[in-house]
Amino acid sequence: MKNIVVFASGFGSNFQAIIDAVKQGKLHANIAGLICDKPGAYAIERARINLIPVVLFERNAFSSKAEMDHAILNQCQDWNADWLVLAGYMRLLSPMLIKAFPRHIVNIHPSLLPKYRGLDAVGQALNHKERVYGLTIHYVEEGMDTGEIIVQVPFEADELDRDHIEKRLHALEHQTYPAIINKLIVEECV
Numbered sequence: 001m002k003n004i005v006v007f008a009s010g011f012g013s014n015f016q017a018i019i020d021a022v023k024q025g026k027l028h029a030n031i032a033g034l035i036c037d038k039p040g041a042y043a044i045e046r047a048r049i050n051l052i053p054v055v056l057f058e059r060n061a062f063s064s065k066a067e068m069d070h071a072i073l074n075q076c077q078d079w080n081a082d083w084l085v086l087a088g089y090m091r092l093l094s095p096m097l098i099k100a101f102p103r104h105i106v107n108i109h110p111s112l113l114p115k116y117r118g119l120d121a122v123g124q125a126l127n128h129k130e131r132v133y134g135l136t137i138h139y140v141e142e143g144m145d146t147g148e149i150i151v152q153v154p155f156e157a158d159e160l161d162r163d164h165i166e167k168r169l170h171a172l173e174h175q176t177y178p179a180i181i182n183k184l185i186v187e188e189c190v
Contacts, residue, residue, distance in 0.1 A: 002082040002185045003032040005075075007089035012043025013170060014087035014108060014177055019050050021178030029185055032079035035072055037091055053079070059091075069094035076101075085181060086140060090119075095142055105140035106184065108177050110169050112136060112152050117145035122165055133157055133165055135173055137180050151180055 008015045015034065021027035033053040036044055047054045055075050062068035073096060076084065084097075086107040098105060111121035113136040125133060134154035139147040153172050157165055 002029045002188075003080050004029045004083045004085050004181065004185075005033050005035060005079055005081040006031060006043075007035045007084060007086045008041060008043035009036065009038050009090040010041050010043060010088050012041065012046045012088065014173055015043050016046050017174035018085065018087065018178050018181065019046065019052070021182070027178045027182045027185075029083070029181070032081055033075070035075065035089075037089070043088070066094060066096070069097050073097055073100055083181070083185065084140075087177070092142075092144060093140055098140060098142060103139055106150065106181065107138055107140050107145070107147070108173055109136045109138065109145050110166075110173070112154055113138065113145055113149060122162060122169070126160060126162060126165075129160065131157055131160075133169065135169060135176065137177060150184070151176070 006015050006018060018027060019031065022029060022031060031052050033055065034043060034047040036054060036056050037058060039056055039058065044054050057068055057072055059068060062071065082104065084101050084105040086105065093105065109121060111125060112134045116124040132154050134152055136152045137150045139150065141147040153176055155168060155172065
């Protein structure tokens, strides 16, 4: 069974969807651990409830980003990570980390890339009065949300209301992300 390490910075609803998919046998992987960069993130509590190891990497605890990323790499190797899964992790990964896991780091983003990269993609789309929203799952490379697209799931907004759009997005994310992670793992094992 492949080991995945999840990276999260906040509430961790996609992390929970991954946990649930593993428990339900829909995602054939072992969650080896959670990497988090925010001490108050609810994702940490989700990991503790589910007996998943957590390591907190706060940027100010390291003399440089490179030192922090080297420590993260060591932790992922200690956990025998096969895949790194970003689930609301709000930092760019260093080239060193990306090169250590080529085509084995995935991210989910709440827009139809290449539109609306970076923070607050829904807000960016609302400001442009978009009618079609969606999510993108992509491989991670050095740029912000620039990696090769694995899948996109669009939907037409019934109303241009942030709460409504975010609820639809989250429901799609929680269904799609674990399924795509499983698909990637299964395809690799064939």
